[in-house]
Amino acid sequence: xxxxxxxxxxxxxxxxxxxxxxxxxxxxxxxxxxxxxxxxxxxxxxxxxxxxxxxxxxxxxxxxxxxxxxxxxxxxxxxxxxxxxxxxxxxxxxxxxxxxxxxxxxxxxxxxxxxxxxxxxxxxxxxxxxxxxxxxxxxxxxxxxxxxxxxxxxxxxxxxxxxxxxxxxxxxxxxxxxxxxxxxxxxxxxxxxxxxxxxxxxxxxxxxxxxxxxxxxxxxxxxxxxxxxxxxxxxxxxxxxxxxxxxxxxxxxxxxxxxxxxxxxxxxxxxxxxxxxxxxxxxxxxxxxxxxxxxxxxxxxxxxxxxxxxxxxxxxxxxxxxxxxxxxxxxxxxxxxxxxxxxxxxxxxxxxxxxxxxxxxxxxxxxxxxxxxxxxxxxxxxxxxxxxxxxxxxxxxxxxxxxxxxxxxxxxxxxxxxxxxxxxxxxxxxxxxxxxxxxxxxxxxxxxxxxxxxxxxxxxxxxxxxxxxxxxxxxxxx
Amino acid sequence: xxxxxxxxxxxxxxxxxxxxxxxxxxxxxxxxxxxxxxxxxxxxxxxxxxxxxxxxxxxxxxxxxxxxxxxxxxxxxxxxxxxxxxxxxxxxxxxxxxxxxxxxxxxxxxxxxxxxxxxxxxxxxxxxxxxxxxxxxxxxxxxxxxxxxxxxxxxxxxxxxxxxxxxxxxxxxxxxxxxxxxxxxxxxxxxxxxxxxxxxxxxxxxxxxxxxxxxxxxxxxxxxxxxxxxxxxxxxxxxxxxxxxxxxxxxxxxxxxxxxxxxxxxxxxxxxxxxxxxxxxxxxxxxxxxxxxxxxxxxxxxxxxxxxxxxxxxxxxxxxxxxxxxxxxxxxxxxxxxxxxxxxxxxxxxxxxxxxxxxxxxxxxxxxxxxxxxxxxxxxxxxxxxxxxxxxxxxxxxxxxxxxxxxxxxxxxxxxxxxxxxxxxxxxxxxxxxxxxxxxxxxxxxxxxxxxxxxxxxxxxxxxxxxxxxxxxxxxxx
Numbered sequence: 020x021x022x023x024x025x026x027x028x029x030x031x032x033x034x035x036x037x038x039x040x041x042x043x044x045x046x047x048x049x050x051x052x053x054x055x056x057x058x059x060x061x062x063x064x065x066x067x068x069x070x071x072x073x074x075x076x077x078x079x080x081x082x083x084x085x086x087x088x089x090x091x092x093x094x095x096x097x098x099x100x101x102x103x104x105x106x107x108x109x110x111x112x113x114x115x116x117x118x119x120x121x122x123x124x125x126x127x128x129x130x131x132x133x134x135x136x137x138x139x140x141x142x143x144x145x146x147x148x149x150x151x152x153x154x155x156x157x158x159x160x161x162x163x164x165x166x167x168x169x170x171x172x173x174x175x176x177x178x179x180x181x182x183x184x185x186x187x188x189x190x191x192x193x194x195x196x197x198x199x200x201x202x203x204x205x206x207x208x209x210x211x212x213x214x215x216x217x218x219x220x221x222x223x224x225x226x227x228x229x230x231x232x233x234x235x236x237x238x239x240x241x242x243x244x245x246x247x248x249x250x251x252x253x254x255x256x257x258x259x260x261x262x263x264x265x266x267x268x269x270x271x272x273x274x275x276x277x278x279x280x281x282x283x284x285x286x287x288x289x290x291x292x293x294x295x296x297x298x299x300x301x302x303x304x305x306x307x308x309x310x311x312x313x314x315x316x317x318x319x320x321x322x323x324x325x326x327x328x329x330x331x332x333x334x335x336x337x338x339x340x341x342x343x344x345x346x347x348x349x350x351x352x353x354x355x356x357x358x359x360x361x362x363x364x365x366x367x368x369x370x371x372x373x374x375x376x377x378x379x380x381x382x383x384x385x386x387x388x389x390x391x392x393x394x395x396x397x398x399x400x401x402x403x404x405x406x407x408x409x410x411x412x413x414x415x416x417x418x419x420x421x422x423x424x425x426x427x428x429x430x431x432x433x434x435x436x437x438x439x440x441x442x443x444x445x446x447x448x449x450x451x452x453x454x455x456x457x458x459x460x461x462x463x464x465x466x467x468x469x470x471x472x473x474x475x476x477x478x479x480x481x482x483x484x485x486x487x488x489x490x491x492x493x494x495x496x497x
Numbered sequence: 498x499x500x501x502x503x504x505x506x507x508x509x510x511x512x513x514x515x516x517x518x519x520x521x522x523x524x525x526x527x528x529x530x531x532x533x534x535x536x537x538x539x540x541x542x543x544x545x546x547x548x549x550x551x552x553x554x555x556x557x558x559x560x561x562x563x564x565x566x567x568x569x570x571x572x573x574x575x576x577x578x579x580x581x582x583x584x585x586x587x588x589x590x591x592x593x594x595x596x597x598x599x600x601x602x603x604x605x606x607x608x609x610x611x612x613x614x615x616x617x618x619x620x621x622x623x624x625x626x627x628x629x630x631x632x633x634x635x636x637x638x639x640x641x642x643x644x645x646x647x648x649x650x651x652x653x654x655x656x657x658x659x660x661x662x663x664x665x666x667x668x669x670x671x672x673x674x675x676x677x678x679x680x681x682x683x684x685x686x687x688x689x690x691x692x693x694x695x696x697x698x699x700x701x702x703x704x705x706x707x708x709x710x711x712x713x714x715x716x717x718x719x720x721x722x723x724x725x726x727x728x729x730x731x732x733x734x735x736x737x738x739x740x741x742x743x744x745x746x747x748x749x750x751x752x753x754x755x756x757x758x759x760x761x762x763x764x765x766x767x768x769x770x771x772x773x774x775x776x777x778x779x780x781x782x783x784x785x786x787x788x789x790x791x792x793x794x795x796x797x798x799x800x801x802x803x804x805x806x807x808x809x810x811x812x813x814x815x816x817x818x819x820x821x822x823x824x825x826x827x828x829x830x831x832x833x834x835x836x837x838x839x840x841x842x843x844x845x846x847x848x849x850x851x852x853x854x855x856x857x858x859x860x861x862x863x864x865x866x867x868x869x870x871x872x873x874x875x876x877x878x879x880x881x882x883x884x885x886x887x888x889x890x891x892x893x894x895x896x897x898x899x900x901x902x903x904x905x906x907x908x909x910x911x912x913x914x915x916x917x918x919x920x921x922x923x924x925x926x927x928x929x930x931x932x933x934x935x936x937x938x939x940x941x942x943x944x945x946x947x948x949x950x951x952x953x954x955x956x957x958x959x960x961x962x963x964x965x966x967x968x969x970x971x972x973x974x975x
Contacts, residue, residue: 077735080611133558133789136929226788226929227704250932254789257555310704311611311732451614451704454728 045394045482047401054479055404055472058329062468063408068325069460071099072318072380076311076455083308084348085117085279092304093284096320096345100286103328105343106336107289110282111362113347115354116238117279118142120308121272125215125245128152128266131258136248137215138309138450139273140199141232141351143244146213150270151176151243153212157259161198164205173210176267177202178217180252185221188385189378189441195219200234203244207235213269214244217252220445226250227450230307232351243271281305281347283355286324288331290340290478297342298477299373299424299432300326300470303349310453314444318458318466319376319421320345326470330478337478339371346423349377356423364430365488372477372484373428374435375421376466379448380458381440383469384409387416390433391485397476398435398484404472408465410437417491431491433484437469523872523960525879532957533882533950536807540946541886546803547938549577550796550858554789554933562783562826563595563757570782571762574798574823578764581806583821584814585767588760589840591825593832594716595757596620598786599750603693603723606630606744609736615693615723616787616928617751618677619710619829624691624721628748629654631690635737639676642683651688654745655680656695658730663699666863667856667919673697678712681722685713691747692722695730698923704728705928708785710829721749759783759825761833764802766809768818768956775820776955777851777902777910778804778948781827788931792922796936796944797854797899798823804948808956815956817849824901827855834901842908843966850955850962851906852913853899854944857926858936859918861947862887865894868911869963875954876913876962882950886943888915895969909969911962915947 047055075095082092093110100108118141125135156175158164164179179198183191196219203214218229228248235241247255259265284304290296302319306312323343330341346355356375363370372390386405388398395414402412419425420434428434447453477484485491525533553573560570571588578586596619603613634653636642642657657676661669674697681692696707706726713719725733737743762782768774780797784790801821808819824833834853841848850868864883866876873892880890897903898912906912925931955962963969 073735077732078609080609080732131556131558224930224932224934226932250930250934253934254555254558254932257551452702452728454702454704454732456702456728456731 042391042393043482045397045480045484047397047476047480051476051479052400052404054333055476058471058475059404059408059468062329062471063464065325065329065464065467066460067328068321068463068467071321071324072313072458073455075317076313080311081308082304082306082312084115084305084351085281086308089281093282096284096304100324103324104331105286105288105327107287110284111358112280112282113355113358114278114280115348115351116275117277118275118351119273123245123273124270126268127255127258128268130261130263135251135255136226136228137245137251138228138230139271140203140230140244140246142235142241142275143233143271144238144241144274146243146269146271150268151213152266152268155259155265155267161202164202167209169209172206174212176213176215176269177206177211178215178255180217180256182217183219183221183445185442187440187442188438189444191221192219192445199231203233203242204235207240207242211242213242216246218246218249220249220448220450222446223249225446225452227452229449230309231449238275243269245269245271283347283359284345286327286343288327288341289336290338291336292338294340295369296339297370298339298474299342299344299370299427300474301344301346301375301424302377303346303355303423305348305350307350307449309451311455312453313455314379314453314457315448316377318380318463322376322463322466322470325467326474329471330475337475339478341474341478349422353423353426356426359423360426360430363427367427367431368487370427370432370486372433372435373420373424374418374437375424376470377422378439378441379444380463380466382409382462382465383437383439384411385413385438386410387413387436388418389428389491394482394484397480401473401476404476405469408468410469428491431486431488433486435473520871521960523875523958523962525875525954525958529954529957530878530882532811533954536949536953537882537886537946540807540949541942543803543807543942543945544938545806546799546941546945549799549802550791550936551933553795554791558789559786560782560784560790561786562593562829563759564786567759571760574762574782578802581802582809583764583766583805585765588762589836590758590760591833591836592756592758593826593829594753595755596753596829597751601723601751602748604746605733605736606746608739608741613729613733614704614706614726615729616706616708617749618681618708618722618724620713620719620753621711621722621749622716622719622752624747624749628746629691629721630744630746633737633743633745639680642680645687647687650684652690654691654693654747655684655689656693656733658695658734660695661697661699661923663920665918665920666916667922669699670697670923674709677709681711681720682713685718685720689720691720694724696724696727698727698926698928700924701727703924703930705930707927708787709927716753721747723747723749761825761837762823764805764821766805766819767814768816769814770816772818773847774817775848776817776952777820777822777848777905778952779822779824779853779902780855781833781901782823783826783828785828785927787929789933790931791933792857792931792935793926794855796858796941800854800941800944800948803945804952807949808953815953817956819952819956827900831901831904834904837901838904838908841905845905845909846965848905848910848964850911850913851898851902852896852915853902854948855900856917856919857922858941858944860887860940860943861915861917862889863891863916864888865891865914866896867906867969872962875958879951879954882954883947886946888947906969909964909966911964913951
């Protein structure tokens with residue numbers, strides 16, 4: 020048995036202790052708490068975020084990653100950040116496979132011929148010219164598909180009919196997104212010709228189907244995959260209930276056409292005392308293409324930009340830098356977040372505290388944090404400023420940092436979760452219904468109030484929140 | 498001057514007096530009232546109507562007049578009427594121009610290029626190959642369009658942005674339908690190249706645009722016309738508000754391709770004592786194509802069929818014939834109703850009392866009648882049977898007979914209006930959202946209860962309700 024290297028052991032202990040009780044408590048100075056309260060109150064009457072998301076969705080519209088609006092959207096956001104007076108505005112490249120949607124349709128061919136409203140899923144390949152027609156084999160859940168004999172699936176179109184219901188915390192998305200990501204891969208592995216799911220959404224009455232990414236990683240093994248609108252899933256199930264073989268035709272013209280290099284767009288309010296230390300906020304700039312990307316995630320970008328602008332309007336720059344990141348291509352695999360973490364992960368200890376807004380535009384009702392124990396008091400200080408606008412502090416749950424910033428959190432960045440009310444989010448998410456009218460300006464302003472107050476307090480804290488390489492193992496959630 | 502023929506004069510006076518106060522009051526026998534109450538109560542727990550509309554929308558689906566499902570739908574309804582045991586099932590031909598929808602798309606071309614979700618309107622011609630691109634000129638209302646200088650319109654795409662709001666009686670449809678029918682004609686007369694309206698609907702958040710018929714009567718003078726979904730109308734208005742010229746492209750492939758002969762499908766429960774005297778109930782079998790025609794008007798056909806079936810299940814046939822009419826092509830100009838009135842108008846005095854269900858599947862909350870004064874007491878008897886299931890009797894308003902049967906009413910048929918709650922009807926009407934899931938089986942059953950009870954009482958009445966040629970001048974409403 021080899022004797023352990025004591026210096027390495029000491030280093031490990033030191034790392035382990037960076038989140039332990041030996042540090043001095045992190046405290047937010049009283050003056051900063053007071054100013055945060057003022058920022059909060061000002062934000063509640065500020066329409067900057069609404070004007071940003073209105074402009075982005077009206078002047079640019081849908082922003083499919085790598086699509087015709089990708090560059091236009093980046094230019095728009097950079098120009099807006101400059102117009103708002105940000106101290107630094109720049110981009111960092113992000114590369115990803117370019118997936119295009121050209122056309123899509125579907126139909127029941129037999130026994131009762133009729134159209135089905137569906138949408139192709141991200142990374143779905145095209146069907147053969149003239150479409151793919153095959154018999155449908157249906158499963159109520161992903162587990163049923165997992166358990167199925169491949170002989171029952173080979174050459175068929177697999178349909179999975181799992182349902183989601185509305186929840187404030189959106190927890191049913193775990194059902195829908197796992198069917199959408201894993202279902203096509205499992206179906207393909209069992210020899211299926213194609214894959215359909217009941218849309219991963221919560222409005223059973225909407226004919227707007229929900230797109231979203233699949234888990235295909237090898238294009239050579241991908242099969243055509245699409246989501247049916249809720250009423251079309253109902254219809255398919257009713258037709259199947261007649262007990263006769265049901266033939267469905269998928270006609271999808273879509274697929275990966277190459278590699279694309281876009282960029283994360285970054286704007287900063289430079290810190291006065293510790294410019295190299297960063298409070299990270301943001302959203303993702305790409306959107307699915309059927310809607311205009313208002314709630315997913317024009318709102319997130321707008322919330323972060325408007326929060327930074329309010330801090331910028333203060334007589335003095337904050338102590339630390341406020342960094343707003345408009346991430347590239349979150350939708351097809353967190354590419355912007357991964358690129359950011361790859362580039363900045365080594366300097367994670369300089370990232371004070373971060374979180375991204377990517378759950379719509381309804382009010383934030385819950386906060387949780389992944390921070391070192393000595394920073395719990397400071398998180399409590401933040402919580403007390405946010406309580407008057409309806410944010411409850413859950414001291415036991417971890418903070419995930421949001422979608423893209425989950426990747427920096429995985430590297431060790433201290434992170435919050437600022438949970439929006441997601442009751443209706445999955446009614447519209449990833450559909451043509453994701454448009455500006457789904458945003459209530461007052462609710463959006465409450466989000467800005469939360470982000471402005473938290474970001475300012477984090478920037479002014481005496482002490483850190485525990486960011487360090489690998490500081491939060493096992494707490495990482497996407 | 499020729500001396501008048503006294504016998505003719507006497508006959509005229511007799512006809513005129515058929516609706517006057519000299520007749521004996523029409524009375525519904527106590528036994529018939531009792532059975533009507535039983536029919537009502539039975540209907541409230543009967544799912545026949547729901548199973549009919551489920552079958553029609555699932556096995557046939559959309560039923561655009563003259564389209565591929567026109568004949569299939571007629572065959573389906575005839576088979577169902579026979580299966581339900583109707584005494585006579587037959588058709589009467591209905592001819593109309595055949596309008597087809599092949600494809601449709603639209604976009605803002607400048608200054609902010611993006612797709613618009615729209616749907617072509619009935620009788621719209623196709624745009625030229627490659628689409629029609631023109632500058633948009635916008636009007637808030639139909640009156641503003643009427644008042645506009647043709648010089649401001651010539652060569653442009655006219656957009657009218659009038660809005661509807663939800664109303665229990667659906668009265669705002671007068672706004673939307675007048676913009677949709679008259680707007681394109683007025684725009685064309687002033688030299689417009691195309692026409693757009695904000696969808697004639699009440700859900701401002703839905704991306705499902707509302708199709709419907711235009712008022713074009715001369716195909717040579719028709720211009721491309723389409724409806725924008727609510728959020729797309731908002732988007733166009735926001736882009737217009739920037740003050741720069743807005744170019745829109747319409748790409749519609751649709752138009753009149755010939756003449757089609759379909760049919761009204763008729764099923765009867767033959768009267769025992771007066772088989773030649775008819776109580777008319779029905780709905781229309783055609784539907785717009787984006788949805789499956791569940792609320793408009795599979796429900797109406799199903800309500801009437803289920804009501805007749807309940808009467809058919811009684812130990813004895815009713816005194817008069819119950820006639821269920823599934824009308825052809827209501828949507829593009831009441832063709833089925835006009836054909837029926839042309840064919841049966843001369844015998845209008847034999848049509849006891851009629852009304853059609855064509856306002857969705859929500860509960861009936863109001864009844865009114867156009868009948869002779871001596872039949873008011875009998876209408877009151879009907880009202881008392883319907884009151885326990887939520888139907889209020891408005892003794893002052895006329896009864897219109899519904900959409901197609903308005904044409905028989907115009908010929909002199911006594912008619913009811915049985916008004917459904919239309920609060921949400923125009924959220925879904927004429928859109929892809931008109932699907933089975935919008936129907937509550939309990940609400941549908943309440944409609945059947947109303948139709949079964951009224952039709953039975955009308956069939957058993959001692960006396961008539963005043964039907965006679967020209968009996969109700971000026972009360973005719975469509």
